[in-house]
Amino acid sequence: MMDGMVRLWTLPMAACMGLAAARLWSAEWPQFRGPQGNGHATARHLPLAWDEATSVVWKTAIPGKGWSSPVLSAGRVYLTTAVPLGEDEAGELSLRALCLEAATGRMLWDEEVFRRPASKIHSKNSHASPTPLVHGNRVYVHFGHQGTACLDHEGRVLWRATHRYEPVHGNGGSPVLVDGLLIFSCDGAEDPFVIALDAATGQSRWQFFRTSEADNKFSFSTPAVIQVGGRKQLITPGSGVVNALEPATGREIWRVRYGQGYSVIPKPIYAHGLVFLATGYNTPTVMAIRPEGAGDVTETHVAWTYRKAAPHTPSLLVVEDLLYMVSDKGIATCLEARTGREVWQERLGGNYSASPLFADGKIFLQSEEGPAIILQPGRVFQKLAQTGFAERTLASYAVDDEALLIRTQQHLYRVAAAPGR
Numbered sequence: 491m492m493d494g495m496v497r498l499w500t501l502p503m504a505a506c507m508g509l510a511a512a513r514l515w516s517a518e519w520p521q522f523r524g525p526q527g528n529g530h531a532t533a534r535h536l537p538l539a540w541d542e543a544t545s546v547v548w549k550t551a552i553p554g555k556g557w558s559s560p561v562l563s564a565g566r567v568y569l570t571t572a573v574p575l576g577e578d579e580a581g582e583l584s585l586r587a588l589c590l591e592a593a594t595g596r597m598l599w600d601e602e603v604f605r606r607p608a609s610k611i612h613s614k615n616s617h618a619s620p621t622p623l624v625h626g627n628r629v630y631v632h633f634g635h636q637g638t639a640c641l642d643h644e645g646r647v648l649w650r651a652t653h654r655y656e657p658v659h660g661n662g663g664s665p666v667l668v669d670g671l672l673i674f675s676c677d678g679a680e681d682p683f684v685i686a687l688d689a690a691t692g693q694s695r696w697q698f699f700r701t702s703e704a705d706n707k708f709s710f711s712t713p714a715v716i717q718v719g720g721r722k723q724l725i726t727p728g729s730g731v732v733n734a735l736e737p738a739t740g741r742e743i744w745r746v747r748y749g750q751g752y753s754v755i756p757k758p759i760y761a762h763g764l765v766f767l768a769t770g771y772n773t774p775t776v777m778a779i780r781p782e783g784a785g786d787v788t789e790t791h792v793a794w795t796y797r798k799a800a801p802h803t804p805s806l807l808v809v810e811d812l813l814y815m816v817s818d819k820g821i822a823t824c825l826e827a828r829t830g831r832e833v834w835q836e837r838l839g840g841n842y843s844a845s846p847l848f849a850d851g852k853i854f855l856q857s858e859e860g861p862a863i864i865l866q867p868g869r870v871f872q873k874l875a876q877t878g879f880a881e882r883t884l885a886s887y888a889v890d891d892e893a894l895l896i897r898t899q900q901h902l903y904r905v906a907a908a909p910g911r
Contacts, residue, residue, distance in 0.1 A: 517533070517562060517592075517889070517890045517891045518562065518563055518564075519531070519560075519561055519562040519563075519888040519889050519890070519895075520561055520562070520563050520623060520624040520625065521561060521621065521622075521623045521624070521664070521666065521667070522559055522561075522621040522623075522664040522712055522757065522886070523712075523757060523805065523845060523886065524888075524889065527666070527712075527714055527715070527757065527759075528759045528760075528761075528807075528808070529759075529805065529807050529845055529846055529847050529848055529886075530809075530848050530849070531847065531848070531849035531850075531889035532849075533849045533850055533889045533890065533891055533892060533893070534850050534891075534892060535850065535892045535907055536849055536850040536852070536854075536889075536892065536893070536894060536906075536907070537894070537905055537906060537907040538864055538874060538875045538877065538907075539875060539877045540862075540877055540878065540879070540894075540896075540903075540905040541877065541878065541879060541880075542879065542880075545905045545906060545907060545908065546903055546904070546905055547595075547893065547904040547905065547906050548594060548595035548903070548904050549595065549901045549902065549903045549904075550590060550595040550596075550597065550901060550902050551900060551901055552569070552571055552588065552897070552900060552901060552902050553571060553573050553586075553600070554571040554572050554573030554574065554584070554586065554618070555571065555572055555616045555617070555618070555899075556569065556570050556571035556572055556616045556617070556618030556619065557615070557616045557618070557619045557843075557884045557885050557897075558570045558571075558616075558618050558619055558620055558621045558622060558664075558885065558897075559621040559844075559885040559886040559887070559888060559897065560621075560885070560888040560895045560897055560902060561621060561622050561623065561624055561888055562592055562624075562888045562889075562890055562895065563624040564643075565591065565592050565593065566589055566590065566591065566592060566598065566643070567589070567590045567591075567592050567888065567895060567902070568587065568588065568589055568590075568622045568624060568629050568631075569587075569588050569621075569622065569897065569902065570585070570586065570587055570588065570603075570618040570620075570622060570631050570633070571585075571586050571588060571618045572584070572585050572586070572608075572616060572617035572618040572633075573586060574608070575605070581607070581608060582605060582606070582607055582608070583605070583606050583607070583608050583617055584602045584604075584605055585602070585603050585604040585605070585606060585617065585618060585633050585636060585637070586600060586601060586602050586603060586618075587600075587601050587603050587622065587629065587631045587639075587641055587645065588600050588601075589629075589643070589645060590902065592890055592895075592904070595902070595904060598645075599644065599645035600645075601641065601645040601646075601647070603631055603633075603637070603639045603641070603647060603650070604633060604636055604637045604639070604650070606633075606636045606637070609635075609636075609657060609660065610659075610660075611659055611660030612659035612660060614843065614858075614884065615659055615660040615661075615662065616660070617633065617636065617660060617661070618633060619634075619660065619661055619662050620632040620633065620634060620661055620662065620663060620664040620665070620674075621664040621712075621886075622664075623664070623665055623666070623667055623672070625667050625689070627642055627643050628640055628641070628642065628648070628689070629641045629642070629643065630665060630667070630672055630689070632661075632664060632665050632674060633661055634657060634660065634661020634662065634663075634676075635652075635653070635654055635655050635656075635657045635661060635676070635678065636652070636661065637650060637651065637652040638650070638651050638652070638653070638665070638672070638674070638687065638692070639651070639692075640672075640689070640692060649691060649692035650692065651687060651692040651693075651694075653676055653685055653694075655676045655678035655679075655681070655682075655683075656678045656679040656680065657678050657679070657708070658678060658679050658706075658708035658753075659708070659710075659753070661710070662710030662755060663675050663677075663709075663710045663711050663712045663713075663755075664712040664757075665712075666712065666713050666714070666715055666724075667689060668715045668722065668724065668737045669722075669737060669738060670688065670689050670690065671686040671687065671688065671689060671695055671737060671738070672686070672687045672688075672689045673685070673686045673687075673713055673724060673737065674712075674713070675709065675710075675711060675712075675713060675726055675728065677700070677707060677708050677709035677710070677711075677728045677729060677754075678707065678708055679707060679708055680707050681699065681707075682699070682700040682702075682707050682708070682709070682728050682729065683697050683698060683699045683700060684697070684698040684700065684713070684724075684726050684733075684735065684740065685697045685698075686737070686740060696739060696740035697740065698726075698733070698735055698740040698741075698742065700726075700728045700731065700733060701731070702728060702729055702730030702731040702747070703730045703731075703747060703749060703750070704729035704730030704731075704749070704750050704751065704752045705750060705752075706729055706750075706752035706753065706771075707728075707729050707752070708729065708752065708753060709727065709728045709729045709752060709753055709754040709755070709770060710753065710754065710755045711726065711727040711728070711754045711755060711756065711757060711758075712757040713725060713726040713757075713758075714757055714758040714759065714760060714765075715737060716760040716765065716781065718781050718782060719782065722736070722737050722738075723735070723736075723737075723743055723781060724736070724737045725758045725760070725765055725767075725781075727754045727756075727758060727767050727769075727770075728754060729751065729752035729753070729754060729770065730747060730748060730749060730750060730751060730752065731745055731746065731747050731748065732745065732746050732748070732758070732765075732767055732777075732779070733745045734765075734781060743784060744781065744783045744784055744785060744786075744787045744791070745785070745786055745787070745788075746777070746779055746786075746787060746788045746791065746792060747786070747788045748769040748775065748777065750772070751769030751770040751771070751772075751773070751774070751775065752770050752771055752772075753770045753771045753802070754767075754768070754769060754770035755768075755770065755802060755803045756768040756801060756802075756803065756804060756805040756806060756845070757805045757845070759805065759806055759807070759808060760781075761808040761827060762808070762811070762827050762828050763780065763781075764778040764779060764780060764781075764793055764827070764828070765778070765779045765780075765781050766778055766779075766806050766808065766813060766827070767779070767806075768800050768801050768802070768805075768806065768815075769800075770802060771802060773797065774797070774800035774801060774802050775795050775796065775797045775800055776795065776796045776797075776800045776801075776806065776813075776815065776825075776830075777792055777794075777795050778792070778793040778794045778795075778827075778828075778830060779791055779792055779793065780792075780793055793828075793830070794829060794830030795830065796825060796830045796832070798823070798832075798835070799815075799817040799819075799821040799823055799835065800815065800817065801815050801816060801817050801818060801842075802817075802818045803818050803842070803843045804816050804817075804818070804842050804843060804844060804845045804846060805845035805846070806846075807845075807846040807847075807848055807853065808827050809848050809853070809867045810867070811826065811827055811828065812824050812825065812826065812827060812833060812867065812868075812869070813825045813826070813827040814846060814853060814865075814867070815846075816838065816842045816846060816855050817842070818841060818842055818843065819841060819842075820837060820838045820839050820840045820841060820842055820857070821835060821836070821837050821838070822835070822836050822837075822838050822855065822863075822865070822871075823835045824869070824871070833869050834869070834870070834871045836871045838855065838857075838863050839857075840857035840858065840859050840861060841857060841858040841859065842855065842856070842857055842858060843858055843884040844856040844857075844858075844883065844884060844885060844886045844887070845886045847886070847887050847889065848867070849889055851866075851867070852864050852865065852866060852867070852874060853865040853866075853867055854887065854894070856878070856883055856886070856887065856896070857878070857883070858882060858883060858884055859882065859883075860878050860879045860880045860881050860882065860883055860898070861876055861877065861878040862876070862877050862878040863875075863876055864876075864877070879896070879898055879903070881898035881899055881900065881901065882898065882899040883896065883897065883898045883899070885897035885898075890904070892906050892907065893905060893906035894906075
């Protein structure tokens with residue numbers, strides 16, 4: 491067994507082979523927040539309790555530091571990390587892509603993609619915070635201003651690209667892939683822009699330069715791709731403004747201004763004909779926007795706003811007719827998605843950066859301190875369980891069939907209910 495990898499319990503060999511064929515290869519969690527980018531998973535029979543002695547199939551030590559969330563495709567797990575070269579944490583970093591076997595936690599490869607000097611970052615950030623993206627036989631890894639790259643499934647780098655801007659607090663937003671274009675936001679200290687790269691070559695295809703009223707220009711949001719009236723829209727929030735762009739060209743379709751909101755982190759989601767987003771610091775506001783307009787639709791297409799305990803960092807979640815969110819300070823809120831009317835609000839305790847997950851008919855919330863809260867969706871607040879590890883966790887979950895992949899400060903875990911339960 492490899493150093494750093496511990497396997498806690500195993501299935502019989504025949505069951506393992508069946509699991510690999512029937513489940514592992516069918517489960518896909520290829521990007522931040524899953525196949526649809528909205529935090530929904532189709533997995534069933536997920537565990538309601540886990541700790542170092544319970545429900546751990548395997549755990550693998552992850553070198554360096556990174557808060558990118560794991561992704562999963564074709565029975566393999568991918569994530570990124572930043573490994574200091576030498577004892578000086580402010581010195582040079584090896585920015586790396588890692589691949590593990592989903593069934594066993596065995597490290598298949600660990601490849602350096604870039605070697606960069608460490609830059610100043612927020613205490614909650616890392617130099618490897620954007621989540622990888624997998625499509626076909628390509629793995630895309632993104633390190634913000636420090637570079638973007640494409641690898642094959644054996645860890646060979648196919649192309650590298652760097653688009654420099656002055657970061658504030660480091661990197662954060664993840665890329666999305668649409669019609670052969672890899673698209674991400676570059677919202678630095680000034681002159682923020684969105685860029686599309688040819689996914690096959692890494693060459694720049696277009697750039698959109700964002701204009702806003704916000705004094706602080708930096709943000710970290712991941713774009714969302716939606717379809718409205720048969721037309722694709724790229725929804726990209728930044729400081730003071732959210733822009734809807736044509737993915738193929740980068741031309742603006744519509745925009746909504748929200749004043750001085752900055753350091754926008756949550757990824758937008760789309761449901762019930764509305765785009766839902768949060769507007770960042772200093773006073774976060776959740777907004778619902780009708781995306782059918784053109785030009786500046788601030789005064790005409792905002793369906794509702796909600797300000798009490800809105801999140802700075804975790805993304806939003808819609809399940810059926812209700813919108814759920816958790817604030818950074820641990821207040822969970824349920825709203826009617828179409829109207830914004832508050833249904834319930836409860837203090838959970840702890841601090842939250844990870845985005846919520848809906849799977850197996852339940853909502854999973856991961857705190858920074860380690861505990862996870864599991865809720866029953868609905869119009870009445872119902873806490874099903876509190877569980878988790880005692881290790882710091884800022885990354886969001888990846889979901890395999892009947893298992894969660896959880897990244898902590900030093901490890902990656904696979905947790906699943908024991909066989910027969």
